[in-house]
Amino acid sequence: MRNAGKIDDLLFIREIEEFLFLEARLLDGRDFQAWADLFADDGVYWVPMREGQHDPLTEHSIFHDDKAMLDVRVRRLLHPENYAQIPASRTRHVIGNVVLDSKDLLHVRSNLVMFEYRQDAQRVFGADVQHHLRRAGDGFRIVLKRVDLVNCDAVHGYMSVPF
């Protein structure tokens, strides 16, 4: 019996991992519209600017997009005259250390490394990522994706591809 429960847990974690891997693949494949579609209508994409930041409304953030802003962002990323993406970035999102913070609430935690190559230079970002998910049919929708960059409060150059 104990083994059966354990296998259920593993299958569940695997289901969630596959969702995170799908999200990463969409970003690396520059299928930004499909990526934005993973967010629920009330979904939020948030990259804080300070370690331990509680609130995106009273402190500045690197990204703080509701679904409307995600739509604008995606339309621009796909625009041919987006000068910050000529040439376009090539990215690779690597996800590890996936754990369930709460199985009931579908709160997932993972580590992220993103390589970004553009215009003769490579940047590497590391982050602690939290996903708050919601069941939608056979899959999930993102209610909150919070990306805490290791260097959140650094002096940053401009950023285009989401983490």
Place this chain on the structure above:
Amino acid sequence: MTDLNLDHIERLVEPGRVHRRVYTDPEIFDLEMDRIFGRIWVFVGHESQIPRPGDWIRGRMGARQVIVTRDEAGALNVLDNRCSHRGMRICLKDSGHSRRLVCPYHGWAFNHDGALAGVPAPRGYTKKSTDLTDPAFALKSAPRVDLYRGFIFASMAPDGPGLVEFLGDIAAALDNAVDRAPDGEVEFAGGVVRQEFAGNWKMHMENACDLVHPGYVHQSSVDAARDHLRDASPGSIPQQAIQMFNGNGISLDEWDALGVYGFENGHCYMDGFYRGGMVDPAMADPVFTRYRALMVDRYGEDRTAEILGRDTFNNLIYPNISINTRFQQFRVIQPVAVNRTHIYSYSMRLKGAPEEMFEMSVRFVSTANSPSSPVSSDDFAIFEGAQAALANGDSEWLDFSRRLGDEQKTGKAAVRDSGTSELPMRTQLNAWRNLMGVP
């Protein structure tokens, strides 16, 4: 090649064109640090960042790294962040509060006015070896520090025009930023957003009132916002930043219907360019309605209409401040090297206003003035492209002659022209030429 040399620096700036070395020559950058940032009034911080005696923040006056302190008497001081003993940085964090400023290297301690308060084991210094009462052992302090409605400025020149005289009519922008608070005060809040680009600092200042570039550089965010608004559900009020992205898409005729203004000393500003959203006085937004009622309580109807009716976008205080009063945004353009610049962005909280006004401001910075901004990232990409292209080559001059000679005198010390004029850049470059020509 050119025979221009640094003894004749004024030759690098002609009425309608500028030599590329002004943007690329490290020697000229060093001279700018001496003759501009080392002389005129430079913004170093806001009073709200150091409210109590003993508080300090780090700041910059160009390449010079300083500590801005409030001493026990409540006075403001601007000190070099460099120990008078062996040159170590004294403050290693961006802000703090302490009884003394103590160097981490050998424990030399300084008061908040820069005076040396003590050294460990002073018996090591005898009359024969060292006179610790020599003022040379105090932290070097800016000879002039002054405050304008909460904004702290310092000058490394012992004399020269006072702060009010230096600001002249651009002080109206600082006034308007503060007058928009029902309690008559603002505070810097929400943390600082720090960005960098690989280009010269002047590019950012020259771009801030350049009204030809938005229709080209920002085409992608204009189209994205316009298409989004077209497809959005009717009745929804989009956030300010999306309105602004869309607003960049007005025609050149519409830009020309706006004014750009230049003042003595290099300051300039542009009229506001889009209507709509929460901060539009004509909108019946519930938060704005509450805010406006608080303003009327404080100032009366006529004065409120005057304060909220000042419709400008970027207001530039030479050499390196950009203020947007309608969005409570304050940006500092920090030169780091001839080809490297940092931008610090702050939100100003209007004291006495509904908290939602501040949240709107924070959201605007996070969306429009952060590293992820769909607008400023295109600007930075352009600056970096221009910097790389200017670094060498046969093309020696940059052109700034659009509508040269068409400006009209308006007021005592100001000129105005139609929006697409390159008057704001010429205003800044003329100030640059005047300051850089003085040995």
